[in-house]
Amino acid sequence: MKREMKRGTWGVGRKVARARALVPRTTHHAFTLIELMVAVGIMGIILTIAIPSLNQSLHQDSMRKAVQDVMDVCRAARARAILDGVTMELRIRPGDRQFTIAAGLVNAAPAVGNAFGFGDDGVVER
Secondary structure, eight states, X not given: OHHHHHHHHHHHHXXXXXXXXXXXXXXXXXXXXXXXXXXXXXXXXXXXXXXXXXXXXXXXHHHHHHHHHHHHHHHHHHHHHHHXXXXXXXXXXXXXXXXXXXXXXXXXXXXXXXXXXXXXXXXXXX
16 A cells, blocks of 8 residues: 555656646746846936036037127128128127128217117127
């Protein structure tokens, strides 16, 4: 009787082992909540460091472009003044974001110093 029990239990275990071998194992590939929290934290730290430098570099480019635009208009006004032999005025309209060059008053007294101000319509006046 002991012999039959041993044979029976051993045979069942062997059958279970064969059944497990035939069934493919499914492994779950996923991230734990802790891993996700660490990754989000690292991304937050990197973005906190990177955003101010990106903002600064973008601001410098826009400032360079604005300065270059003003210099180009000043060169054009100077060239027209030399070619036409008249005083030229550079009018800056910040509301419209436009620069205009116009012939100045011929008999106007020269302005003292470099004092410029914005008029009511946003045009630079001296």
